[in-house]
Amino acid sequence: MKQYILFDFDGTLVDSRQSALTIFNQLADKYHFKHILPEDIEPLRKLSLLQRCRFLKLPIYKIPFIVREARLLYRSHLQNICLFEGIKPMLEELTKRHFTLAVLSSNSESNIQTILQKNHIDTIDSIIAGSTLFSKQTLIKKFIKVNKLHPSQLIYVGDELRDVIACKKSGVPIIWVSWAMMQWKL
Structure with missing residues (x-):
């Protein structure tokens, strides 16, 4: 079997933690939601997606746009991952x-x-x-x-x-x- x-x-x-943090905060500036600080990462991993959105003041409807753009930005970080x-x-x-x-x-x-x-x-x-x-x-x-x-x-x-x-x-x-x-x- x-x-x-x-x-x-x-x-x-x-x-990919550092690259993800950089990309996320770049998108936070563009889409006007809260930055993630390094000390926020571990507690955020333990939250549901909805709880994360509340913490970050990120409207859930923006997620598909942010994910699409994050994947493109991730490409520019591949050498660092x-x-x-x-x-x-x-x-x-x-x-x-x-x-x-x-x-x-x-x-x-x-x-x-x-x-x-x-x-x-x-x-x-x-x-x-x-x-x-x-x-x-x-x-x-x-x-x-x-x-x-x-x-x-x-x-x-x-x-x-x-x-x-x-x-x-x-x-x-x-x-x-x-x-x-x-x-x-x-």
């Missing part, structure tokens, strides 16, 4: 242990591919990219259906509360990682 590990990308495989220490050997080891690896992210497939290629990562079997801010569980369920899996054949690895909620709704086990503890050991 095939076993899959589905990874979130930003904050789980790659450390690195894998967390130990990710490449960890992915290689999981592949040796016969896990099939995939990425599910709200980032663009092009951005993800560029970073994976830059780091010579060829162990990722598939990328599910796109607008997952509101419906990550829908994409997880679609992944299960397309690959003809039972939820027990999949483990999701993510770094945000919305990852936990999506997995719970999908019946998929989750490993929740913390940026403060990003050292992968097998």
